[in-house]
Amino acid sequence: MIYDLLIIGGGPGGYTAAERAGAAGLKVALFEQNKLGGVCLNEGCIPSKALLNSAKLYNQARDSQVFGIKTSETSYDQSQVIKRKNKVVRMLVAGVKQKMKASGVEVIEAAARISGRDGDLFCLHDAFDKKYSGRNLIIATGSVPAIPPIPGLKEALASGFVVTNRGILDLTEIPSHLVVIGAGVIGLEMASYYRTVGSEVTVIEQQKKIAGETDPQISELLLRDLERKGIRFLLGAKVTNVGTDFVSYEQDGIIQELAADCVLCAVGRRPAVSDLGLETIGIAPENGAVGTDAQGRTNVPGVYAVGDVNGIWMLAHAAYREAEVAVNTILGREDKVSYLNCPSVIYTSPEVAWVGLTEAELEQAGKPYRKVELPFSYSGRYQAETEREASLCKLVLDEESMTLAGCQLMGPYASEFIVAVGIMIEQKLTLDEIKAQIFPHPTVAEVIREAIFML
Ligand code: NAD
DSSP: OOOEEEOOOOHHHHHHHEEEEEEEEOOOEEESSOOOTTHHHHHHHHHHHHHHHHHHHHHHHOOOGGGTOOOOOOOHHHHHHHHHHHHHHHHHHEEEHHHHHTTTTTTOSSSSEEEEEEEEEEEEEEEEOOEEEEEEEEEEEEEEEEOOOTTTTHHHHHHHEEEEETTOOSSSOOEEEEEEESSHHHHHHHHHHHHHHHHHEEESEEEEEEESOOOHHHHHHHHHHHTTTEEEETTTTTEEOOSSEEEEEEEEEEEEEEOOOOEEEEEEEOOOTTSSSSGGGGGBTTTOOOOOTOOOOOOOOEEEEOOOGGSSOOOHHHHHHHHHHHHHHHTTTTOOOTTTTEEEOOOSSSSSEEEOOOOOHHHTTOOOHHHHHHGGSHHHHHHOSSSOOOOEEEEEETTTTEEEEEEEEEEETHHHHHHHHHHHTTTTTTTHHTOOOOSSSTTTHHHHHHHHHHH
């Protein structure tokens, strides 16, 4: 059997490519060595949102007096939360399976290794040494947690004292003291979760700021809010050693020890390119990732890379779009990925979401710009629903084109309405055109409309 398309990896990039290609009539084989849905569905985006929502409800139940609700006792059942999270994951994985079936995709539940070429065809072997040949190949193998060379870390990972994104979502007991290494997206979301449900939490971050490349103002506001909620941050600190029940870190030249019940290592992820046989078809990863152009094409005609493995955005929603573009390219339809409107979200409480350029990036590029900063309290719905939450809506406008260049948000529903701003940026709507848009009232998103009229 000769396939039109072979896909390695059944995460958001791989299964979206399979679904679109199958629906377009291509003969597709999708290889997945673990579970369909990949990291996002099984041990990332979705399970973490199930946990974070339980924590949010718990918090609301405890702090509900001000809203006129009295509860006699509120307690948190982590094993029930994990059980429910597992149910959600099972349902969604089954949904992906169903989609594959409906699109006529053959799913092979085994690891695949590229074994070279046979004329124009690409050849793969599965774990049972069965050979598959295809005219096109999509590499969608995702990423794996980065494990820095810290003495004792490997042993502590093996003993379970240190966990990564997978283990932290399966703890059936709340640790009394959780140490988080890395104040990036995973670190902050999990610090926020475990603090809300009762852990003492310390975050060790080597940079002087949290949340990576976010706007410094948002990062500072988030830091202060999370500190107010009881999370301790050690910034400009580096872990130097991991023991059996402690970590050592160096800050300002002084080495100190911190006892912990559990440590989360969240220092980034790296593209999964090992043992794939890429070299057999002439692909050499650059900086550890499979390089692509805006159509997802690698240096080898007929071979594409989508999702985390290309090292571009490492976000599930970027992977969806990259997969669609790669399939359209295979089908001969003109398409290309634009990351202009690709939003980023951190699902802490409060949520942080941003899209486009930051003020610092505009300054660096020497572009004339205007900015406006508003708290979410400019929205009536926000006032009606919220008590004591830090918030910020920051818009930056490109003064040359009078179009929006970027938006940074911190506050409730930010993850849900950032997409609208992304579309305004992508479509290059002018200030006047945005002013003419009707926002539903009352919504928290109206803070954008308020801000627009102040630019
Ligand atoms: P990250 O790159 O977001 O953050 C890692 C942090 O660890 C950085 O701030 C870095 O300075 C710090 N760090 C690195 N080495 C360190 C050390 N030795 N000691 C102390 N600090 C150190 O990585 P992450 O949080 O692991 O997330 C991984 C990937 O998963 C990201 O690409 C992210 O986009 C994706 N993800 C996205 C979401 C989301 O969209 N909400 C959620 C989870 C994960």
